[in-house]
Amino acid sequence: MSTTALAGVSALGGWSRLAHAARPGDGQPFSxxxxxxxxxxxxxxxxxxxxxxxxxxxxxxxxxxxxxxxxxxxxxxxxxxxxxxxxxxxxxxxxxxxxxxxxxxxxxxxxxxxxxxxxxxxxxxxxxxxxxxxxxxxxxxxxxxxxxxxxxxxxxxxxxxxxxxxxxxxxxxxxxxxxxxxxxxxxxxxxxxxxxxxxxxxxxxxxxxxxxxxxxxxxxxxxxxxxxxxxxxxxxxxxxxxxxxxxxxxxxxxxxxxxxxxxxxxxxxxxxxxxxxxxxxxxxxxxxxxxxxxxxxxxxxxxxxxxxxxxxxxxxxxxxxxxxxxxxxxxxxxxxxxxxxxxxxxxxxxxxxxxxxxxxxxxxxxxxxxxxxxxxxxxxxxxxxxxxxxxxSEEPYPPELARVVSTRTGRAGGPGTYEDQSVLARKFVIDFAGDALSGLTPDDEPEPDVATTHGRIDNPYVQHVEDTGRWRVIFDWQGELPPDDKPVELRATLGHEGRILTETWLYAYYPQALPRRLTADEDDGKA
Missing domain, CATH: 2.70.98.10 (Beta-galactosidase; Chain A, domain 5)
Incomplete structure (x- = not known):
């Protein structure tokens, strides 16, 4: 059954033939x-x-x-x-x-x-x-x-x-x-x-x-x-x-x-x-x-x-x-x-x-x-x-590829390096799970493919979360504010030996400054 648009039907040509089609009324046949x-x-x-x-x-x-x-x-x-x-x-x-x-x-x-x-x-x-x-x-x-x-x-x-x-x-x-x-x-x-x-x-x-x-x-x-x-x-x-x-x-x-x-x-x-x-x-x-x-x-x-x-x-x-x-x-x-x-x-x-x-x-x-x-x-x-x-409750046609199960963000860098990072930099942590990844081991791990429309991607790597069976992609985004007030468009997948194993993760990120400290200094005079 076609569901495409019926293009080019004019108000005069298409509709005039049925100009007197009334609404189905009370007691009348309905179709x-x-x-x-x-x-x-x-x-x-x-x-x-x-x-x-x-x-x-x-x-x-x-x-x-x-x-x-x-x-x-x-x-x-x-x-x-x-x-x-x-x-x-x-x-x-x-x-x-x-x-x-x-x-x-x-x-x-x-x-x-x-x-x-x-x-x-x-x-x-x-x-x-x-x-x-x-x-x-x-x-x-x-x-x-x-x-x-x-x-x-x-x-x-x-x-x-x-x-x-x-x-x-x-x-x-x-x-x-x-x-x-x-x-x-x-x-x-x-x-x-x-x-x-x-x-x-x-x-x-x-x-x-x-x-x-x-x-x-x-x-x-x-x-x-x-x-x-x-x-x-x-x-x-x-x-x-x-x-x-x-x-x-x-x-x-x-x-x-x-x-x-x-x-x-x-x-x-x-x-x-x-x-x-x-x-x-x-x-x-x-x-x-x-x-x-x-x-x-x-x-x-x-x-x-x-x-x-x-x-x-x-x-x-x-x-x-x-x-x-x-x-x-x-x-x-x-x-x-x-x-x-x-x-x-x-x-x-x-x-x-x-x-x-x-x-x-x-x-x-x-x-x-x-x-x-x-x-x-x-x-x-x-x-x-x-x-x-x-x-x-669950999508009717789940993909054979592994699915995204969580997306987390936080300060870029590692412990002890936060002060060295730009306040706009951000760390992204994406978890994938599914049968397509279940046969891989830490010695035979999948490869991340991460891209951005603005700025750069730093240190992308994967991690096997043994307790959950998930594979995790971790990377930092670094850069300045995009032009024209646009978001940074991010994209990531996991693959192995030239074959993509996951659905494609997408995200629109608006760089916003995160605080350098989560607690006040003891000597700054503030409670």
Whole structure:
């Protein structure tokens, strides 16, 4: 199935033939083809933003009021049916103000689900009486109907959705599309304005969700087939129609949080050793090269573009699964899911974009990853991208090469030589582990291959960590600040007898001065 762009489709030629394709309505037959036709029709019409006529009410009620609202499980959709999941609705609140239409498709026909306060339970019983009858839903979640009550998936806000994956812990999110992400106030957030949930047949272990995407720049139709054989797997078909030109169209966008890890931890930031939902971006290129880009919390906005042709896969992973590296049983960072994007068909030329934003708190998502097609993103363009999402504890297609398991940094030089080093110099320690390295011994060790775009690499060597079976690459970076406020791009692999044994480690390093002393002099008059 082709997933390349359908180039050269004009607003008049491509869309006029279906100028009257209406949205599938209540009680009418539903098909994905009809939804695609409607999305194409909308793209040829002016954009109508969602109504905000209850904005003041939501503000007046305040955050605490909505914290006391919960779904009544016995009132959930399919609570008494032979389906793999039941559907629980999300209430509008201060952070999710735009109502969405929700439909269920039974026997091929669409049925609209009307908002009803009785679908929810209220900590404040008077609150339900104050809410208007047409308030609407903010989204929904799918909950397993078996005894373990595991959640499959949740949709809420713009085109965001997320899953707790195989370890049943929410973390990073996905989106239907991203528009001009990284361009500040120019970024737009098209939203899933309506959903159609196809009721599964008895005994089915999969559910199909169709969604209409609406935004000022584009419209779209999505079909998502979801199942949970342990991990959560989603097969996604997307059809996109541009109203206006955009600078950066992000396909299969992922959003996560990285504050600090062993890579960039500083004393006194937080009592916990590490705080992140994901610790790296993994990529398998169209030519089969395996890359690992360790995430960072940069001092300024950093955008990295990894050029490729027909990528085999990419994703944000949480590889560090050790509780003692986080020490926070309430949030479970070690259980946060990894999310792998598997393109279906050829995606053509483009790049995997990684946007890293500086943060000093864990409440903000500061990591964005997406595929950016090379073709022009202009008005009248039609796109088709199909892909599979794996919400997983371990990546679905681990490489035969050894993997990066940690990235650490510190002062350059050795004990007793720190005062001789530049305050910008930095030591890097990268650990690799995997079967590709397991047969080597200290007498037959692998060779490091380390490169930098600026400055120089000093004394690269390897070390076998016997207690863990890992092989460690250690080197110092020396140099001055790069020009134009750019980072130093570092790259490292391990090889043996001309054969590469590891995935390629990548890192964007912003040289920052480290203190020469970690304690004050006794005679400097300071406490």
């Amino acid at each position: 994905f083809d009809a939804l695609v036709a409607h999305a194409r029709t909308l793209a040829g019409q002016p954009y109508t933003p969602p109504s905000d006529h209850y904005e003041k009410l939501l503000d007046d009620l305040g955050y605490e009021s909505f914290m006391g609202i919960d779904t009544r499980k016995e009132a959930a959709l399919w609570s008494d049916s032979d389906t793999p999941v039941r559907l629980e609705f999300f209430h509008l609140d201060q952070n999710a103000r735009e109502p969405v239409d929700i439909h269920v498709v039974e026997d091929g026909r669409s049925r609209h689900i009307a908002y009803d306060a009785d679908l929810f339970s209220y900590e404040d019983p008077e609150l339900a009486e104050r809410l208007p009858d047409d308030l609407g839903f903010a989204g929904f979640r799918l909950v397993d109907r078996s005894g373990d009550e595991l959640e499959w998936l949740a949709f809420k806000g713009a085109s965001y959705f997320r899953s707790p994956g195989g370890l049943n812990q929410y973390g990073l999110s996905a989106r239907g599309i991203s528009v001009d992400t990284g361009y500040g106030e120019q970024e737009a957030f098209p939203r899933f304005s309506a959903y159609w949930l196809i009721k599964p047949a008895p005994g089915d272990r999969e559910i199909t969700i169709c969604a209409l995407l609406e935004g000022e720049a584009l419209t779209g139709a999505y079909r998502l087939r979801v199942r949970r054989p342990g991990n959560v797997i989603m097969d996604i078909e997307s059809r996109l129609f541009q109203r206006n030109a955009v600078q950066r169209l992000g396909i299969a966008p992922l959003t996560s949080m990285f504050w600090f890890s062993e890579t960039n931890a500083r004393r006194g930031v937080d009592w916990r050793p590490e705080i992140h939902d994901s610790d790296g971006l993994a990529m398998t290129t169209g030519k089969g090269e395996r890359l690992w880009r360790a995430l960072s919390n940069p001092p300024r906005v950093q955008y990295s573009a990894f050029q490729d042709q027909d990528p085999k896969g990419f994703g944000l992973l949480q590889r560090d699964r050790a509780f003692d590296h986080y020490q926070d049983p309430e949030v479970g960072f070690e259980k946060r899911p990894s999310l792998w994007v598997e393109p279906r068909g050829g995606w053509g030329a483009g790049h995997v974009g990684l946007l890293e934003l500086p943060t000093d708190e864990e409440v903000y998502d500061n990591i964005n990853v997406f595929w950016v097609p090379q073709d022009k993103t202009v008005a009248g363009q039609e796109w088709r991208f199909d892909y599979r999402l794996h919400w997983c």
